[in-house]
Amino acid sequence: MDTHESISSLQARLQQGETTSRDIVSTYLNRIEASNSELNALIHVDTDGALAQADAADKALAANPKTTDKPLIGLPVAIKANIAEKGQPLTCASKMLENFVAPYDATVVSKLKDAGAVIIGRANLDEFAMGSSTENSSSGVTRNPWSKEHIPGGSSGGSAAAVSAGYCAGSLGSDTGGSIRQPASFCGCVGMKPSYGRVSRFGLTAFASSLDQIGPLTLGVRDAATMLNVIAGHDELDSTSVPQDVEDFTQTLGEDIKGLKVGLPKEYFVDGMDPQVKSAVDAAIVQYSKLGAEIEEVSLPHTDYAIATYYIICTAEASANLARFDGIRYGARVDGKDPVELYSKTRGAGFGSEVKRRIMLGTYVLSSGYYDAYYLRAQKVRTLIRQDFQKAFEKVDILLTPTVPTPAFKIGEKSMDPLQMYLTDIFTISSNLVGNCGISLPCGFSENPELPIGLQLMGKSFEESKLLKSAYAFEQSTDWHQASPR
Amino acid sequence: MKDVLQPLLMSKTDFDIHYVAKLARLELTEEEEGTFGRQIGKVIDYIEQLQQLDVTNVEPTAHPVPLTNVTRPDEVRKSLTNDEALMNAPAKGNGLFMVPKIVE
Numbered sequence: 001m002d003t004h005e006s007i008s009s010l011q012a013r014l015q016q017g018e019t020t021s022r023d024i025v026s027t028y029l030n031r032i033e034a035s036n037s038e039l040n041a042l043i044h045v046d047t048d049g050a051l052a053q054a055d056a057a058d059k060a061l062a063a064n065p066k067t068t069d070k071p072l073i074g075l076p077v078a079i080k081a082n083i084a085e086k087g088q089p090l091t092c093a094s095k096m097l098e099n100f101v102a103p104y105d106a107t108v109v110s111k112l113k114d115a116g117a118v119i120i121g122r123a124n125l126d127e128f129a130m131g132s133s134t135e136n137s138s139s140g141v142t143r144n145p146w147s148k149e150h151i152p153g154g155s156s157g158g159s160a161a162a163v164s165a166g167y168c169a170g171s172l173g174s175d176t177g178g179s180i181r182q183p184a185s186f187c188g189c190v191g192m193k194p195s196y197g198r199v200s201r202f203g204l205t206a207f208a209s210s211l212d213q214i215g216p217l218t219l220g221v222r223d224a225a226t227m228l229n230v231i232a233g234h235d236e237l238d239s240t241s242v243p244q245d246v247e248d249f250t251q252t253l254g255e256d257i258k259g260l261k262v263g264l265p266k267e268y269f270v271d272g273m274d275p276q277v278k279s280a281v282d283a284a285i286v287q288y289s290k291l292g293a294e295i296e297e298v299s300l301p302h303t304d305y306a307i308a309t310y311y312i313i314c315t316a317e318a319s320a321n322l323a324r325f326d327g328i329r330y331g332a333r334v335d336g337k338d339p340v341e342l343y344s345k346t347r348g349a350g351f352g353s354e355v356k357r358r359i360m361l362g363t364y365v366l367s368s369g370y371y372d373a374y375y376l377r378a379q380k381v382r383t384l385i386r387q388d389f390q391k392a393f394e395k396v397d398i399l400l401t402p403t404v405p406t407p408a409f410k411i412g413e414k415s416m417d418p419l420q421m422y423l424t425d426i427f428t429i430s431s432n433l434v435g436n437c438g439i440s441l442p443c444g445f446s447e448n449p450e451l452p453i454g455l456q457l458m459g460k461s462f463e464e465s466k467l468l469k470s471a472y473a474f475e476q477s478t479d480w481h482q483a484s485p486r
Numbered sequence: 487m488k489d490v491l492q493p494l495l496m497s498k499t500d501f502d503i504h505y506v507a508k509l510a511r512l513e514l515t516e517e518e519e520g521t522f523g524r525q526i527g528k529v530i531d532y533i534e535q536l537q538q539l540d541v542t543n544v545e546p547t548a549h550p551v552p553l554t555n556v557t558r559p560d561e562v563r564k565s566l567t568n569d570e571a572l573m574n575a576p577a578k579g580n581g582l583f584m585v586p587k588i589v590e
Contacts, residue, residue, distance in 0.1 A: 099574075100574050101573060101574060103566055103570040103571070103573060103574070104566070104570075196550040196551055197550070197551045197553075210548065210549045210550065236558055239553070239556040240549070240551070240553065240556075242551050242553065302539075304535075305535065305536060305539060307532075308532060308533040308534075308535055308536050309536065311529065311532075311533060312533055312536075319510060323511075326511070327576060328575075328576075328583055328585055329571075329574075329575060329583055330574035330575060330576070331574065331576065332576065333576035333577065335586065336586065337586070338586060338587075338588070339585060339586055339588060340511065342585075342586055343511040344508075344511045344512060344513040345513050347510075347511055347512050347513070348512050348513030348514060349513075351512070353518075353521075353522070356512055356514070356518070356522065357522055357525060357526055357529075359510050359512060360503065360506045360507060360510055360512065360522065360526060361526055361529060361530075363506050363509050363510040364501060364506050364526075364530075367506070367509060370500075373537070374533065374536075376546055377536050377537075377539075377541055378533075378536060379546030379547055379548060380541040380544040380545070380546050380547075381536055381539060381541065381544075382546070382547040383544050383545055383546060383547045384539070384541070384544060386547055386550075417525075418525050418528075418529060419525075419528050419529055419532055422529070422532075433547075433550075434550060435550020435551055461550070461551070
């Protein structure tokens with residue numbers, strides 16, 4: 001059996017009794033065994049637990065082969081290592097949490113379990129989800145399954161690489177400024193950031209609470225919709241979760257997109273884009289018009305200010321959220337002569353460089369005398385960016401852009417220059433500031449080296465069905481999603 | 487008026503890494519202070535561009551979907567047990583977190 005099979009196909013074979021969950025899970029485990037030591041996509045594999053969950057799924061399937069209330073029954077799923085699963089390590093790729101064991105399940109994990117999923121292991125990430133390359137990990141860098149010298153993107157680099165390498169049928173990541181979509185683009189899979197408030201953040205280690213959102217990474221769009229069906233919904237354990245009805249996101253897949261209004265933000269199509277990315281995205285635009293969509297140019301005038309706004313807001317929120325790591329209640333501790341010295345030594349030893357930089361930048365922009373000039377001003381610019389999107393969505397149904405201006409870069413290429421690293425987020429961060437939904441799906445390859453290129457679609461908040469339908473129409477009319485790394 | 491004056495009052499030289507690290511309770515080595523100071527200085531230069539925008543009369547956005555007064559009934563519910571709450575503690579004793587002496 002190949003481990004590049006869609007969730008829907010695996011599900012069908014399981015329900016028809018053609019295979020068992022134990023067979024499926026064993027095949028994925030073998031694949032992990034064969035190459036994960038090189039790729040380092042998963043930093044913890046729960047072999048025994050996964051096989052036990054598989055056996056339980058087989059039992060349930062034997063009793064009732066059409067267990068449709070369990071859409072992921074028996075299928076191996078990986079979760080980003082900043083999402084809590086009770087009794088399992090939750091390191092967030094940080095020395096600070098090297099020995100931390102989660103005391104409870106995140107809401108998304110409870111939902112995965114209720115859906116019958118087999119949680120096969122934890123995926124690598126940039127420490128506390130801060131980064132765009134998965135190089136800032138206490139567990140070492142993850143390699144791109146398409147080229148071992150290249151990064152997989154980040155911060156959900158392990159989740160994306162695990163899907164592309166065939167270590168799981170789907171995975172969960174978290175997206176604060178593009179951390180699901182950018183690695184999906186670099187690894188050639190589908191990655192979706194749902195609208196803010198669509199998926200509960202309970203049990204997700206907080207980085208920037210007004211921006212973070214959990215979402216699925218999968219081989220195809222239908223699988224993303226299936227996983228979103230499982231994890232979406234209001235949760236009273238997350239006060240920012242939105243009490244909004246959840247539709248069946250697979251329902252609209254396959255619908256005609258004739259007359260769909262696709263907007264091209266002109267500020268996203270400027271100099272500096274890799275020519276191969278540009279031509280792949282141009283071809284995608286042509287494809288949408290062939291499918292009957294109406295292409296229209298729109299303007300998001302404050303695009304140039306999005307990165308500055310984002311790095312003020314996300315670091316401010318991070319500096320507050322990470323104050324909890326003080327060496328008292330959990331995590332690492334380095335003793336000091338008094339509590340303040342204990343805090344400083346613990347945090348100095350426990351956090352990696354990028355986390356320290358962001359905590360300091362965030363502390364600075366919130367500090368007395370600078371708050372109005374940086375933080376409050378960034379919140380105001382956030383309003384202007386939100387208004388840009390509101391206006392654009394009055395004219396069009398979805399926005400189409402590249403996910404990232406370039407294909408994956410090389411390991412080490414940007415790690416010494418944080419600002420260059422931040423600039424790679426230019427096309428993805430706005431939807432976090434605005435709270436709308438976005439998806440990245442494969443739309444081509446670069447040559448020499450052959451690396452995937454991603455197409456980003458953005459939709460209005462809580463219009464995931466329209467977004468997924470639009471993505472699915474493109475995917476099904478092209479064959480980019482069928483390629484898998486050797 | 488304040489918004490107009492701000493850019494003139496600031497430059498990246500205001501960024502005192504030693505002071506900020508102290509506020510953030512982060513012990514840094516001398517080498518880290520040097521490297522991070524340069525790197526953060528570059529980022530601050532970059533974010534300065536927000537000063538070019540006129541934000542007069544623009545309301546700040548703290549949150550993409552503002553929900554207010556999200557509460558639940560005030561009733562006792564199941565939560566972590568004492569053991570669970572302490573399971574990751576770096577130092578514990580008698581069912582409590584152990585900390586260095588605070589009061590002499």
